[in-house]
Amino acid sequence: MPTLSQIFVYPVKSLAGISVDHWPVDSKGLLYDRKWMLIDNNAQFLSQRRFPKMALIKTRIVDEKLILSAPNQADLALPLDADDGEEIEVVIWDDRCLAKTCGEVADRWLSEFLQGDCRLVYQADHDIRKVDPDYAFDTDQTAFSDGFPFLIVSENSLNALNQAMQLEFDMQRFRPNLVVAECDSYAEDTWRRITINDISFRLPKPCSRCSVPTIDPLTAETGKEPLTTLNRLRKWENKVYFGQNALHNKPGSLSVGESLHIDETGENQPPLER
Numbered sequence: 001m002p003t004l005s006q007i008f009v010y011p012v013k014s015l016a017g018i019s020v021d022h023w024p025v026d027s028k029g030l031l032y033d034r035k036w037m038l039i040d041n042n043a044q045f046l047s048q049r050r051f052p053k054m055a056l057i058k059t060r061i062v063d064e065k066l067i068l069s070a071p072n073q074a075d076l077a078l079p080l081d082a083d084d085g086e087e088i089e090v091v092i093w094d095d096r097c098l099a100k101t102c103g104e105v106a107d108r109w110l111s112e113f114l115q116g117d118c119r120l121v122y123q124a125d126h127d128i129r130k131v132d133p134d135y136a137f138d139t140d141q142t143a144f145s146d147g148f149p150f151l152i153v154s155e156n157s158l159n160a161l162n163q164a165m166q167l168e169f170d171m172q173r174f175r176p177n178l179v180v181a182e183c184d185s186y187a188e189d190t191w192r193r194i195t196i197n198d199i200s201f202r203l204p205k206p207c208s209r210c211s212v213p214t215i216d217p218l219t220a221e222t223g224k225e226p227l228t229t230l231n232r233l234r235k236w237e238n239k240v241y242f243g244q245n246a247l248h249n250k251p252g253s254l255s256v257g258e259s260l261h262i263d264e265t266g267e268n269q270p271p272l273e274r
Contacts, residue, residue, distance in 0.1 A: 001260070002154075002181065002183040002187070003181050003182050003260060004180060004196055004254060004259075005179050005180060006179035006256065007030070007178060008020075008172070008178075009023060009031075011032045012120070013034045013037040013045065013144045016055060016172075018059055021256045022254070023255075024251070025199060025251050026251050027251060029177070030254075035123050035143050036066070036122045036123075037090070037092070037099070038054070038119065039090050039099075039121055040119075041117055043089060043091055044090075048212045049210060049212060051114045052222060053113065053220045054220075055220045056070060056219075057069070057110075066079075068110075070113045076106060076109045078102060078106060078120075085101040092146075093147070095129060097129050098123075098124045098126075099122060099124060099127070102121060102122060106120040129141055129142055129143065129144075131147065131149075132147060135204040140247050148205070149177075149248065150177045150245070150246035151175065151207055151244070151246070152177070152203065152246050153178075153244075155180065155181045156185040156186075157186050157188065160186065161229065164229050165225050165226060167226075169225070169226060170217070173216075174209075174242060174243060178254070183260075189206065189244070189268045189272070190265045191262055191265060192266045195260070195261040197258050199248050199250060200248065200250075200263070201248050201249075202249075204245065206244055208239040208241055209226075209241065209242050211227065213227070214226070214227055227240060244269075
């Protein structure tokens with residue numbers, strides 16, 4: 001039976017994530033996942049696509065604080081549940097959301113490391129960012145993820161991709177939230193509804209991949225893989241796909257080792273042979 005083998009939380013969009021064994025799930029996904037985000041001077045979100053060095057900034061949560069660590073800089077500590085800061089409108093893809101600033105100290109710390117102007121913001125508690133209605137219910141919401149609260153990938157999908165590339169990439173390149181063991185490679189392409197620990201997930205759409213997985217999370221150097229191989233093996237309608245976006249039906253909690261129950265399957269999405 002498939003099992004949940006890894007859980008990753010990404011408190012700050014496009015910074016390094018945290019591997020956890022057990023984690024709460026709230027209405028927006030994993031608690032604190034993508035609650036924070038970097039923006040430029042036009043309030044547009046920033047990611048590793050523009051600043052690959054974002055991959056080198058590590059995150060951890062300790063004693064009700066979010067801690068950011070970067071090479072050759074003192075750690076930056078931020079309160080987990082602050083509700084102050086200036087409220088501003090920010091842009092993430094086609095969405096405009098309300099966010100609150102984290103202050104000049106955080107902005108300066110990040111700007112110095114990335115060698116470019118940026119500001120750190122967090123999602124205002126009262127702001128509701130809905131998921132694309134083409135794939136979601138009106139009640140579905142997310143924080144500052146690209147569009148969905150969860151990304152699911154199986155271990156054997158990465159094993160198959162690594163074999164095709166003749167490389168050994170780590171799962172962190174692909175920034176999933178939930179990693180599944182004990183299933184065939186790309187089995188997740190056929191899943192439409194699954195349940196883990198009484199939380200039901202809908203998988204309405206495969207995840208199209210940008211250039212971020214080409215960035216080595218240990219060095220921030222950029223290469224050609226995995227996009228070269230994904231273009232050969234996982235391309236459909238001019239996009240390449242790896243993993244499945246997912247939505248959940250209620251809050252709860254998730255733990256590594258829990259069984260994953262497949263409640264509904266369908267045709268491969270994208271429609272590729274496995």
